[in-house]
Amino acid sequence: MREADETTRQRLADALRAEPATPSELAVELDLTPQAVLRHVEHVSRSVDAAADEQLLVAPPRCRDCGFESFDDLVNRPSRCPSCKSESIEEPTFTIE
Numbered sequence: 001m002r003e004a005d006e007t008t009r010q011r012l013a014d015a016l017r018a019e020p021a022t023p024s025e026l027a028v029e030l031d032l033t034p035q036a037v038l039r040h041v042e043h044v045s046r047s048v049d050a051a052a053d054e055q056l057l058v059a060p061p062r063c064r065d066c067g068f069e070s071f072d073d074l075v076n077r078p079s080r081c082p083s084c085k086s087e088s089i090e091e092p093t094f095t096i097e
Contacts, residue, residue, distance in 0.1 A: 008030060008032070008040060009040050009043055009044050009047070011030055012026060012030060012037070012040050012041065012044055013044050013047075013048070013096060015029055015030070016044070016056070016094055016095050016096040017054075017095075017096045019095070020059070020093045020094065020095035021093065021094060021095070022091040022092065022093050022094075023035075023037045023038055023041070023077060023091055023092070023094075024091060026094075034077060034091075035077075038075055038076065038077070041056070041075055041094055042075055044056065044096075045075075048096060054096055054097065055096070055097060056094060056095075056096055057094070057095050057096070057097055058074045058075065058092050058093070058094055059092060059093040059094075060074045060092055061074070061076070061077065061078050061089050061090055061091060061092045062089070062090045063081035063083065063084060063086055063088065063089055063090075064086070064088040064089065064090060065081065065084055065086040065088050066081060066083050066084040066086065068081050068082070068083040068084065074092055075092065076092070077089070077091055077092070
């Protein structure tokens with residue numbers, strides 16, 4: 001299938017099968033906003049091929065200052081750490097395995 005014929009979600013899934021990536025990295029690669037990538041990731045997670053034993057894996061966001069990782073919503077870009085209130089938060093990383 002030519003790249004022009006693929007949907008955004010197909011290209012996103014293909015990118016995640018190739019290597020783990022953050023929403024910002026995917027946004028640059030797919031010419032989208034990071035928020036749009038997060039919306040598409042939610043849909044891709046529902047359509048991952050369970051018959052092929054695939055699953056969407058998420059490395060959660062992490063506070064760079066205190067190491068907090070227990071955010072409520074893993075498919076999100078939190079603005080602040082609930083533990084230390086730092087705004088230095090690493091983005092979640094997604095992959096399909």
